[in-house]
Amino acid sequence: MNFDPLNAVLIGVILLLAVGFYGLLITRNLIKIVLVLQVLVKAVVIALVLAGKDSGNLGLGQSIAATVIVADTIVAVVALALAVQVRIRVGTLDLSKISSLRG
Amino acid sequence: MTAILIGFVIGIPWLGALILWRTSDENPRLQHTLAVAFSIAAGFASLALIFFSSAETAVDIPMGAFFGSLTFTPDGLAVALTAIACVIGSLAVVFSVDYMKGEAQLSRYYTFVLLFIGAMAGLVLSGSLLFMFFFWEITALCSYALISFYNDDPKAVAGGIKALIITQVGGVGLLSGALITYATLGTYQISALLENAGTIPANLLAFVAFGFLIAAAAKSAQFPFHTWLPDAMEAPTPISALIHAATMVNAGVYLLARFYPAFVQVPGWALSVTVVGLVSALITAFMALTATDLKRALAYSTVSQLGYMIYAIGVGGFFASQFHLLSHAVFKALLFLSAGAVIHATGTRDMRRMGGLGKQMPFVRNVFILGALALAGLPILNGFWSKELILEVGLADGPIWAYVGMLLGAGMTAFYTLRMTWLVFFGEARDSSLHVHDAGSAMKTSLGLLAVGTLTTWLLAGPFGGMLHATLPFHSMYELSTLELVEEIFSAPATYIALMVVCLGLGIFWMIKKQAAAGKEARFDILSRESFGFDWLNRQVTSIIFKFATALQETQTGKLNWNVFGILGALLAVLVFLLWSA
Numbered sequence: 181m182n183f184d185p186l187n188a189v190l191i192g193v194i195l196l197l198a199v200g201f202y203g204l205l206i207t208r209n210l211i212k213i214v215l216v217l218q219v220l221v222k223a224v225v226i227a228l229v230l231a232g233k234d235s236g237n238l239g240l241g242q243s244i245a246a247t248v249i250v251a252d253t254i255v256a257v258v259a260l261a262l263a264v265q266v267r268i269r270v271g272t273l274d275l276s277k278i279s280s281l282r283g
Numbered sequence: 284m285t286a287i288l289i290g291f292v293i294g295i296p297w298l299g300a301l302i303l304w305r306t307s308d309e310n311p312r313l314q315h316t317l318a319v320a321f322s323i324a325a326g327f328a329s330l331a332l333i334f335f336s337s338a339e340t341a342v343d344i345p346m347g348a349f350f351g352s353l354t355f356t357p358d359g360l361a362v363a364l365t366a367i368a369c370v371i372g373s374l375a376v377v378f379s380v381d382y383m384k385g386e387a388q389l390s391r392y393y394t395f396v397l398l399f400i401g402a403m404a405g406l407v408l409s410g411s412l413l414f415m416f417f418f419w420e421i422t423a424l425c426s427y428a429l430i431s432f433y434n435d436d437p438k439a440v441a442g443g444i445k446a447l448i449i450t451q452v453g454g455v456g457l458l459s460g461a462l463i464t465y466a467t468l469g470t471y472q473i474s475a476l477l478e479n480a481g482t483i484p485a486n487l488l489a490f491v492a493f494g495f496l497i498a499a500a501a502k503s504a505q506f507p508f509h510t511w512l513p514d515a516m517e518a519p520t521p522i523s524a525l526i527h528a529a530t531m532v533n534a535g536v537y538l539l540a541r542f543y544p545a546f547v548q549v550p551g552w553a554l555s556v557t558v559v560g561l562v563s564a565l566i567t568a569f570m571a572l573t574a575t576d577l578k579r580a581l582a583y584s585t586v587s588q589l590g591y592m593i594y595a596i597g598v599g600g601f602f603a604s605q606f607h608l609l610s611h612a613v614f615k616a617l618l619f620l621s622a623g624a625v626i627h628a629t630g631t632r633d634m635r636r637m638g639g640l641g642k643q644m645p646f647v648r649n650v651f652i653l654g655a656l657a658l659a660g661l662p663i664l665n666g667f668w669s670k671e672l673i674l675e676v677g678l679a680d681g682p683i684w685a686y687v688g689m690l691l692g693a694g695m696t697a698f699y700t701l702r703m704t705w706l707v708f709f710g711e712a713r714d715s716s717l718h719v720h721d722a723g724s725a726m727k728t729s730l731g732l733l734a735v736g737t738l739t740t741w742l743l744a745g746p747f748g749g750m751l752h753a754t755l756p757f758h759s760m761y762e763l764s765t766l767e768l769v770e771e772i773f774s775a776p777a778t779y780i781a782l783m784v785v786c787l788g789l790g791i792f793w794m795i796k797k798q799a800a801a802g803k804e805a806r807f808d809i810l811s812r813e814s815f816g817f818d819w820l821n822r823q824v825t826s827i828i829f830k831f832a833t834a835l836q837e838t839q840t841g842k843l844n845w846n847v848f849g850i851l852g853a854l855l856a857v858l859v860f861l862l863w864s865a
Binding site: 206276 | 842843844847848851
């Protein structure tokens with residue numbers, strides 16, 4: 181089996197995804213959740229560039245990746261602001277303790 | 284011109300709904316005025332539209348590849364039902380000015396009434412199955428909102444939810460029929476379905492046909508879905524008139540009439556339609572015999588009369604069914620609105636507490652009697668002509684057992700109609716604690732107009748039939764002028780048989796009116812109050828759905844970790860499936 185650099189990137193993407201999903205499964209702290217989501221989204225960004233390279237539309241992949249980065253930054257900012265508000269109003273960042281909105 | 288008028292009959296009520304939604308409840312005078320103005324404008328637009336009826340598609344707006352085109356076709360059937368919805372709807376709105384005086388939240392009330400009228404016009408005018416479904420669901424939503432208008436009354440809320448759930452069952456039938464049509468013919472256009480029904484594989488066509496039958500039965504409260512309509516009586520009475528006469532329940536009959544030419548070739552379909560109509564007409568007439576609630580008795584009679592229309596379609600009497608729909612809309616609106624005047628005046632719906640009201644409210648008594656005679660089918664009121672026409676077609680083209688059943692239904696109709704009138708307006712007053720006052724002027728206006736309609740709409744039979752004949756290329760029917768129709772009805776033996784049965788029904792009531800009036804038929808009472816067990820069945824279905832929903836609620840833990848676990852599990856399952864099939 182000859183070595184293809186694209187494969188190495190793909191393996192990296194999968195590893196990042198695995199780390200992100202594992203983090204989502206076990207994390208209960210809201211701030212950490214935002215961090216874990218960032219890891220997941222970075223994996224997606226790399227995957228987008230990779231897919232663009234692989235299919236010959238490198239420009240398309242890169243532009244979508246840039247869009248995702250912008251959107252994701254906004255998500256992170258809003259999520260962190262929410263986390264601060266939750267901490268102020270509820271007094272904790274533990275997810276299992278703030279599920280009072282459950283219907 | 285036609286396109287503008289179509290825009291008016293749908294757009295004016297919806298614009299009114301939008302404006303009334305934003306009005307403040309602090310100013311009821313403005314709300315009444317706006318609602319009356321918009322509904323009457325829509326009524327006039329719908330009357331004008333009658334003169335522009337044609338088989339041509341008047342509006343065609345492309346909506347993209349998937350949704351097809353939003354088309355409106357003002358053919359005879361559509362404009363007639365639009366006129367019924369808008370004109371009788373506007374009379375119900377006029378009536379509401381007196382009836383809803385002093386009620387809170389009029390903005391919500393009038394918004395949904397106007398939305399309802401516009402949606403009904405859109406439903407019948409639509410030339411595309413998909414958009415017909417869209418309007419169909421809006422009418423279901425409005426009926427739910429209006430039946431539950433008194434939303435602090437648990438019975439009203441339960442009645443609304445019941446109506447919503449049952450009509451949704453029908454909506455599924457309509458949607459699946461529309462999707463099958465799209466899958467086989469590649470279009471949602473109704474005219475394409477009527478034209479090319481023969482090219483659809485027989486088993487799929489049967490699926491569409493019976494799906495539409497379920498949809499129609501649920502919407503028109505026919506057997507076995509007849510239980511929602513009596514429970515819908517918790518609504519304010521003008522809403523009952525609106526649902527029973529102008530909108531909603533007519534949609535089911537319309538659906539069957541519209542697609543009759545396409546489905547008549549499906550084996551067993553016409554017979555099923557006949558049986559649904561027959562069973563509905565009979566069992567609800569039976570339930571009306573013992574009802575003690577004035578509005579419930581009227582509701583049962585609506586289901587029964589709708590049964591006559593469905594039966595007429597089943598035996599091929601397309602014109603007879605639509606003619607009866609027109610007559611029924613007028614006289615049932617009259618009956619409901621005069622019942623509303625009585626209920627408004629006495630504060631009760633229990634007929635056992637009324638009695639002798641005729642002296643205090645002579646005007647309401649007179650118009651109620653007029654409507655009752657039309658319902659019973661006595662000449663020369665409009666109900667007589669259309670019912671005789673249905674029975675004549677049934678005798679000529681339908682199975683004889685069904686005809687005998689319908690004849691029996693006509694006798695029972697006469698019986699319960701007289702019983703209702705007698706209990707409410709005649710005899711001596713049974714409850715002296717009732718403070719009765721006569722109807723207000725807005726009430727009298729709409730009652731008077733409907734009474735005139737009850738006396739005269741049968742004169743329109745000839746032009747109505749001619750319009751249907753001219754604009755419906757796929758329906759085979761013969762054209763008759765009103766005069767020829769009158770001659771035909773009076774020369775047919777079926778008329779005299781039916782009249783005899785009607786008189787028999789009236790006579791039997793007259794002989795046993797002491798027992799019948801007291802509401803003492805305890806033996807049948809329980810049977811009919813429980814709708815022969817169908818009410819129980821419906822309750823079980825509803826409670827099972829609720830239990831299932833509660834059980835599903837447990838899976839919503841609200842914990843992020845569990846949700847991610849679920850997402851990953853689903854992702855894994857999809858991956859495995861893809862690798863497996865690759």
